[in-house]
Amino acid sequence: MSPLASCPSCGASLSFRPGTMVAVCSYCKALAARRDRDPELIGKVADLVETGSPLGLGATGRYTGRSFTLAGRVQLKHPLGGIWDEWYLALDDGRWGWLAEAQGRFYLTFTQTPHGVLPTPADLQVGGLADLGPDGLWTVGEVSEASFHSAEGEIPWAVEPGASYRYADLSGRNGAFATLDYGEDPPLFFLGREIALAELGIQGGTRKPPKVGTQSLNCPKCGGALALRAPDQTLRVGCPSCGSLLAAEGGKLAFLKSLKQPHQDVVIPLGAEGTLRGESVICIGQLRRSCHVEGTDYPWNEYLLLDSHHGFQWLVQSDGHWSLAVAVAPGEVPQVRDGQKNLWTQGHNWRRFQDVEAVVEGVWGEFYWTVEQGERVEVAEFVAPPRSLTRERQAHKGGGGEVNWSLSTYLEPREVWAAFRLEGVPPEPTGIASFQPNPHKAALAKSALWLVGALGLLLLLVMVESITHRNTELFHRQLNLYDLARIQADAPGAARQGIPARRPPAPVGSTAPAPAEAQEPVFFSDPIEIRDAHRNLAVTLSAPVNNSWVGLEGALVSETTGVAELFLVESSWYHGVDGGESWSEGDQAQTVFLSAVPAGSYVLRLAPQWDGKVPPVRVIDVRLRQGVMRWLYPGLALLAILVVPLLMVFRMAAFESRRWQESMYAPNVGASGSDD
Structure with a gap:
């Protein structure tokens, strides 16, 4: 059959290229079906609805290296009242493409041979998945019915005025698009993707200019x-x-x-x-x-x-x-x-x-x-x-x-x-x-740079302190409390074994008793030379006490000025069982810190104390060190740095809690959220 034929209604020329099944006369709007000899009149189409489409019959373009011509268009009516266009691309390799246009979006698809039995409309749930076997899983975007409204040019399928058919639109990742056409048995499968007109390079065409403006x-x-x-x-x-x-x-x-x-x-x-x-x-x-x-x-x-x-x-x-x-x-x-x-x-x-x-x-x-x-x-x-x-x-x-x-x-x-x-x-x-950004999270993000800088500075100071506070031991002695107690009981005020006879005078303002009237076991060290006047001091008492305690009343006395640095340190440890629960408290080793003192010669005065007449332990261990790192101060500094961020985290959590109080799916709320 020649690609040119006469309209069965008015005799005007009709074009039937390979694959064309129906043609619309541009003069009388007759709808003619292709037959073995002459076209058959099957009705007339209604006037096209102006949809503002930028496309027109006769326009040309290229897709994947193949030229095509816009040979025809069908207008379909949605059950909710809308009209959309389906344009038919006649490619130079004999294939037909379907370019659907709706609400300014374009979807190009081609007929595919399905790799299995396609699901029926009853098998599909809107929003659910359609399993097309080797063709993958697709999201069902719509299951509906379209009715034929109008057409122009050449159509590669047998349209009928007033006819309607079931269809399902499927959506995939990255713009993938597919349609199941239940207007035929078995249903047809069209596969493609959403496409921008710029990708098709469309030129020319006899289209009416869309209505622009108000x-x-x-x-x-x-x-x-x-x-x-x-x-x-x-x-x-x-x-x-x-x-x-x-x-x-x-x-x-x-x-x-x-x-x-x-x-x-x-x-x-x-x-x-x-x-x-x-x-x-x-x-x-x-x-x-x-x-x-x-x-x-x-x-x-x-x-x-x-x-x-x-x-x-x-x-x-x-x-x-x-x-x-x-x-x-x-x-x-x-x-x-x-x-x-x-x-x-x-x-x-x-x-x-x-x-x-x-x-x-x-x-x-x-x-x-x-x-x-x-x-x-x-x-x-x-x-x-x-x-x-x-x-x-x-x-x-x-x-x-x-x-x-x-x-x-x-x-x-x-x-x-x-x-x-x-x-x-x-x-x-x-x-x-419901999705308002958490303002406290934004404030925390803005303060992150300051927080990193403050933590870096603190780390630097800790490193400097660690280098400068080199732990130097000035005195170490294990004292036998039994010997000290026996000396006190046998010969108070006399020379004591293990206690140096040389004692410094009592410092001004000191409550220490005069040597001749001492009624407690007291130990005096040999002179201790302190050369660095800028580093702190630490006294540590260690004793193997068990459900008891022992303490030291001490003084670091300058031999030059008589000024004393007083301190009290205690070792205690108690434990037991209460109501079936084990408990313990105390520490067998304790350290007290003293401020830096002027350089010079010093003597340690140590007066042990305990409950009862007999010491709870025989031997205690006493150390005097200089340049001991105090982690309390860096810890306090770290806490001060973290106060504001911790407060922000708390406020973030409170904000999220109030947000999710309005939700039907309230989770266990913390300082979480996804705002970025």
Whole structure:
């Protein structure tokens, strides 16, 4: 059959290239099916809906080194009312490609031979996984039914006016995309990915220029002026004047119903233009939604923003908290099981915060889907401050449904005010938002440099002190307490064995008894030379006491000035069993520290003490050292350095505790969080 044929309705030329099954006459809109001889008229198509597509018939481009031509287009209607385009690429190697266009995104797929039996629609759960065997696991983004609306050019499948078919859209990682087409038996499998038009290098084509800018219309109910800023994509309009819900199609408005709208407490007016995160945006719609939890309604406002690329973003306001939400492909998020509390994706651990049913209460402005007052969706929120991942599942009328994921980023109110040049000062937020960044964690992060510097300086000082405080032993003696006690009992005041006869005079102000009247065992050392006047001193007493104690009243007496450094050191250790529990307290070795003293000759005066007449031990060990490192001071310095960070950690934990008190999945909260 020749690639050229005549329209069975008006006789105009039709083109049937290899693979074309149906062609649309560009003159009379007749739909002609390819037959062995002459084309067969199977009906006429409706007028195409202007969708603002940048593509047109006859445009050319290249994909993976192969040239192609846009040979045809089919417009399909979604059960929720939207229209999307499917363009057909005729490649120079004889293959056909399907380029689906919806809400400014493009998905290029090719027919594949499945490696096994494909699942039926009943086998698929929206948001769940579809196991295609060797073709892998896919996330089910939508299971629904599409109906044929219109077409142009050449179509590589047998379309019928008014026909409908079941389909399932599947999503994978890194933009992978697949469709199961149940319009044929067995179903068809299309595999590809989301693609940018720039990758296809499309040129030429006979397309109508999209409607750009604002289209001024009047409400058919109240006559109020309405400005549509995305007329090619708008399906529903909420009149801000009379509260009517209007249908928008083909540049015309039709009254649907009157709405009982709630109080309009929105902040950003319709038509407000601004620059948010470097992107020029304009507010085209306002939604009031709420959820009902434990007898209480929690409302919030959502602002639909149209960006410079004709794409959509959502600005959400709740209790003075703000966030910016963008769509995420379902395949980029792992499957979520019922009750699953943690989700690892995009390099973060997301904690499940709540599951609610969101209800639309108020509608103002224009929207790209057939929004209804009372519309309900199941919402599951996972948070990793300052972001949240939100899953919305919605059932379609007549069966099927879809799942949508969005990524929200917390915004400071002053950023919103600056973006839209709003007057006044933004009100302070109420409470803590589910994914609000922890301000105390940010403060701790800012002080990290100071903390590292302070710890480094402390470490340097400790190293210097360790070098300069070289432990030097000035005196070491084991004293026999039995001998000292016997001398006291037998010959008090007389010369004692082991006690030097030479004693220094009592220092001025000292309470030490005169040598001739001594009634206690006292030991005096030989002269001790102290040459370094800048290092501290330490006296250590060690004794093998057991359920007893022994102490020393001591003095380091200068032989030159008679000035004494007094000290008291004790060795004690007690233990036993109380109520079946063993206990112990005390220390058999204890050290006391003395300040540095002037250089010179000194004598140690040591007076042992104990309970009773008989010493609890025979021998005690006494040491005098100089330049002993005191770890108490570095420890106190470290504690002082850590006071502020520890306080911040405590405040972080308190903030997280208050955050998760509002959650349905409250964990054991510590000073944790994922804000970065």
